[in-house]
Amino acid sequence: MQNPTLSLPGDAAATRLIIDAQNGRVVLVGHSYGGAVITEAGTDPNVAALVDIAAFAPDKGESVSALIADPPPGAPVPPILPPRDGFLFLGQEKFHASFAGDLPAADAAFLAHAQVPWGVDALSGAVSQPAWQTTPSWYLVTTEDKMIPPPAQRIMAARAGATTTEIAGSHAIYQSQPAAVAAIIKQAAAVVAAQQ
Numbered sequence: 001m002q003n004p005t006l007s008l009p010g011d012a013a014a015t016r017l018i019i020d021a022q023n024g025r026v027v028l029v030g031h032s033y034g035g036a037v038i039t040e041a042g043t044d045p046n047v048a049a050l051v052d053i054a055a056f057a058p059d060k061g062e063s064v065s066a067l068i069a070d071p072p073p074g075a076p077v078p079p080i081l082p083p084r085d086g087f088l089f090l091g092q093e094k095f096h097a098s099f100a101g102d103l104p105a106a107d108a109a110f111l112a113h114a115q116v117p118w119g120v121d122a123l124s125g126a127v128s129q130p131a132w133q134t135t136p137s138w139y140l141v142t143t144e145d146k147m148i149p150p151p152a153q154r155i156m157a158a159r160a161g162a163t164t165t166e167i168a169g170s171h172a173i174y175q176s177q178p179a180a181v182a183a184i185i186k187q188a189a190a191v192v193a194a195q196q
Contacts, residue, residue: 003037005118008063008125015041022046027189028131030055031174032147033122035156036064042131048192050137050160051185054145054171057137057156058127065124067152076146087117098146100172111172132160138188139164140173140181147171163187 001018003011015037019026025048030038035055042050056064071077079094090098095112096105103111131137139157143150143166150166157164167173167180174181 002116003034003122005033005116005122007119007121008036008040008127011037011122011125012041016044019044019046025192027051027185027192029053029185032056032171033064033118036125036127039130039132040125040127042135043129047131047135048195049188050132050135050162051188052137052139052157052160052162053181053184054140054142054148054153054173055156056148057130057132057139057160057162059130059159060128061126063124063126064122066126067156072149072151075149075152078147083120086120088120088123089115089117099170100175101144101146101170102176103170103172107175108172111175130160132162136188136191137162138184140184141166142169142171142173144168145171 004014026046027049028038028042028047029051031053032055035052035057038050039057056067079091079098081089081091092112096108100108100111137160139162141150141153169177
């Protein structure tokens, strides 16, 4: 589903609408900020597993804003522009290098122009109860990521007790290596199916 990206509670509520519309248990997949959304919405009893793809996996009371407030020394700084009318964008001139370094320039340019406005309230929304505390989770670490530093990804994955895979790729791994991303999702789904 496409997150409205206005607020974390609103995005979690929208996700629960989709969960409730499914016939059976659900594997939630989240990329980047979407990891915070599935962390919040994944407490729904119909959610069987979480899959974070180069994603934020906040703990109780944490927000994405808190997780990016103190980057590791030497970590690249994402090119987030100052808020405009309550929304955030990534600077287009730095988008290719920071978000999609392993994509052709034309593909990265398309992603830069197609980016969804990110509400400031979504950035600051704190998780109420992290689903990964009670739901099996998987995490794909992207080792060439310049948006969420790989060391931070590893810390979040370990904290969540996630089954973790590492792949050399950018933050746009879902587009640069879709088969690898699909394999992680299939792995989670197979474990869930075996338990039913």
